[in-house]
Amino acid sequence: MMRNYLINTITTLLLCLSSASLYASDSSQRQQVETLFRLTQMEKKIQESVDSVVQLQLRQNPQLIQHEKTMHEFFNKYIGWNALKDELADMYMRKFTEKELEEINAFYITPAGQKVITVLPELVQERNQLAMMRLQQNIGELQQIIASSAPSVTP
Secondary structure (H helix, E strand, C coil), rough: CCHHHHHHHHHHHHHHHHHHHHHHHHHHHHHHHHHHHHCCCCCHHHHHHHHHHHHHHHHHCHHHHHHHHHHHHHHHHCHHHHHHHHHHHHHHHHHHHHHHHHHHHHCCCCCHHHHHHHHHHHHHHHHHHHHHHHHHHHHHHHHHHHHHHHCCCCC
């Protein structure tokens, strides 16, 4: 009886220690994610995204201008920083180990890493503009291909 009690106590103690160790690891990994978010200005980028969504909605529906504040509140409630940060952190923690996050942060803290953060959105925008320009210049080719492969209708 005493032996079973001792085994149960030791097992419980080991489980507590292992879960405490997992929590500590999880906590330090989360700290790495939060550091990454600070370095990459994630909160600012999400706010800019919310602002862009609201502005897009207002351009498409000018009659909504009187509801701009309400729209900001709504979008912030569901896709703003406070609404997303914990789930985003969980996503990063599933995709990157603590060690990988440390290495990513080590890069982003450098001048080159900070430049990537600043320049990358501009490069993405330029890439998208280039792609759209190429498509516009060559859309006629696609139209010809589609027209030539369409079955002919004979009356």
